[in-house]
Structure formats: C-alpha cells, structure tokens
Amino acid sequence: MSTVWIPQVLRATVGGAKQVEVAGSTVGEIVRALAERHPSLGGQLLTPDGDLNRFVNVYVDGQDVRYLQGLDTPVGAGGDVRILPAMAGG
C-alpha cells in the first residue's frame, strides 16, 4: 500500500480525505485505482486517453515522475505519492 496525498483543492473529490491508501506497484496502477474509486478525481488527473494531464504533477518519494518513468514509475511498498497542484493565490 502506498499513501497518496491529496491537495486541498482536490479533497472534495475523495470525500475530504487528506491521504488515501492505494495498492499498486506503479504510478499508473495507483492513479487508475484512485480514478476507479473516485471518478471525479480521475477526471482531473487523467486525460480521456489515460495519460496524466499536463497540468498534473505527481511526485513519488519527493521526485517528479515526469523525470522518472511517468505512469510506469515504480512505487515501492509504503511509497509516498503526492499530487501537486499549481496554485496562483498570492
């Protein structure tokens, strides 16, 4: 199981949870499992083709998966998966 941290702006899509435990050995498996459980979150994270939206940043253990293997990035047991939203507020 990995812990997925849900930013405030997306928490309504997962019933208000700050973190969700999800099974999966890659970022793709984890995100797809999340999308299945919480379809409105899935709609924000994934394109209709199943790719990560360009405005969605996913970090595994502090590293941006865009610079790892994207959705194929492996996630170890107890991995820390973080969805990072761009925020404009100042």
Added chain:
Amino acid sequence: MPKSYADLLREARAQVREVTPSEVDLLVDSPSPPVIVDVREASEWEQGHIPNALHISKSYIEQDCENAVPDRDAPIVLYCAGGVRSLFAAQTLQQLGYTDVASMSGGFQQWKTQGLPWKMPAALSPDQKQRYSRHLLIPEVGIDGQAKLLDSKVLLIGAGGLGSPSALYLAAAGVGTIGIVDFDVVDLSNLQRQIIHTNDRIGERKVESARLSIEALNPDVTVVGHEEMLVADNVERIIAGYDVILDGTDTFETRYLLNDAAVAANIPVVHASVFRFEGQLTVFKPYEGPCYRCLYPTPPPPELAPGCSVAGVLGVVPGIMGMLQANEVLKLLLGIGDTLAGRLLLFDALDASFTELRLRRDPNCPVCSDAAVEARRAGRPIDAATAGADAPFVLGSLGGVGNPPPEARA
C-alpha cells in the same frame, strides 16, 4: 619577579611564527589561503584593511574567534597596525587550541608601504550602525553585507498577501530600493492579511499605501512604484535593473509572463503561492535551477486553481510564505546559505508541516532550455503554442534577449 613588556614581547616572538606582508600576499592566492584576521580597533579598520580579512578586535579575540573560525586547524594570519598586537593575539589563539597561527610582521603599515592591495570598508552612518546592529553582529552579514543590502534592488510583484509581510521585512532589513508593481487599491477585505495597509487607507492605491508604511519603518529605503498591470508590453522595462524579484501575484498569466521575462533577463525570482491552508515556495534561479514552466508546463483549468478571492485563505499563510520569501531574497542578495533553487517547499498550516520536493530543469523547456536561449539570441523566441506549452499568453511577444546565461557565453 614581574615581567616587563620587553619580556612578554620576546616570549611572544619565540612562540609565534611571523610572516612578512609579501609572504601573506602570496598565501592569499594559494590553493588553500589562510584566514586573515585584522585584530585592530574598529576605528583603525574603518580607515582601510586587507581585502577579505575578517575583523576581530584584539579585545574580542577570545570571545569571537571560535565562532568566526570554528576549525582549530585552519591556517590563520593575524595582523595589526605594526605587528605587535597581532603577536599577543596569536598567543591567545594558541592557548585556545588553534594549531596554525601566524602574525604578520610590520602589520598593515608595512603592507600598505609595500603597495599591496587594500580596501576601505563599507561605510554606514552612526544611525545605520545602530539600526542594523543585529545584522552587523552576524559574521555572515556584517558591515559589508549590510552595505550590499542597502545597495540592492528588489522588485515585489504585488503588494498583497505575500508582498505585504515581505515588503515590511525587506524594508526593515535595509534593502535600499524596493520596487512595487500593483495597480490595485486597498480594499477592506485585504486587511485580514495584507498587513502593510491600514484601515484609514482603504480606497488608496496600494503602491502609495505600501510606500507610507515602508517610509515610516525605514527612511533608508527608496520605494519605486509601478502602478500598472504587468503585461507583455511593459514587463521587460519594469523588471530591468532589479537584483531579485519576489513573485506575489495571484494569477497564472502574470506568473508565466514574469517567469519568461525574468529568465530572459537572468534575474532570480522568489516564488510563492497560497491556497486556504497551504503554501508553496521555491526560487527560480535562471539556468541554475528550473523555471516556473519547468515546474508547471501548463496552467490548470480555472476550477482547479481558484484564487484567494474565490477560495479564501487563512491570513497567516501568506504571512508565513511571504516571510520565507523575504528570507530567500536576503540570502540571494547576500550570497549566503542554500537557496530553495531546485527545491519546492510545501507548507500545510493545519498540520504545521513542511514537505520538500525535488525540482528539475526541463531539458525541453520553451523558456530556459539551451535551445530556447539559442532561439532568443537568434531573435526567434520559441512560441509557447508550438512548444506545446498551452499557457494563455504569448512568449514570442518578449522581444529582448536579456542577459545570456553564463554558460551560454562561455
């Protein structure tokens, strides 16, 4: 039997190695240069000193040397005016366990007579010495660092939630020129967090309100008001000449626009953004770390990124993030510490937790990649749309090449 001054001097000469000014001059340029410590009084130091020397008066050498030079095995050369006080000070350092201490024979007088390089220390007025005394006490700032701050120019984009606390602290710190870009007026709903403004200035222009607060806090600071919206047509002109930019805007358009212009002009941007109880902070140092587009190639749809006026924000969150921005600005200006370049700091006020993420430069970035720099230099900036960066503005409208990055020049 009591000892005479001549006895003490003889003992000191026997215990302390002496080096000539010419030898010290050679050591300064060697691969492992010694720490040079001027042990004269402050009034003598102010008349000129050896470049890069530390100043610790002989009367404070026991108290201050451990902090200034923690390594007991570091090579140290002490000097005074004529070479006597430095001998006695060197004995003291030996007693403190320093293993490699020398005294410069002939002192600063001999140094100057031989035509070796020296410099005048930065000068502060008596009032400034008192105002900034807590900075002057820190070796990493000191009088030179304070003079650097007084000579620095920082541009704040926005005098709002982030810009208010940072402006006050930067002004208090003695940043000599603070530019403020804001075209808004003070609104009652701003005052829950925008602490540079006051109740009796509701309806006044934010730039003027901020100027009043800054001038009341520190008359050393010159406030330059830019009462205009930052747009492609004016961004290059507005940011020109500033040392560091603090991004405290509240729209993606301005953040991307600023990023593109700041990268082209090679000016670091200290970035922060807030949402309700959360904040993000990093430093975009052009060509050394990632830029805003490397981090967020594309802005999110509006429903995913509401601003403070829609979503709300706990007032202290921009306060905390703004002060962390001011901290990064001061480090950049002083050239001390490790900035957040390449690191994104996340703050969660509800947990009182900080999380750090690693950021990378995008080798295909349409703004800061080598190809983008080359294209700008050739007068054909990469267009955001063709680069696949579907951000809502036009990169190509920025005409200037700005300062090329150091590695591009090399």
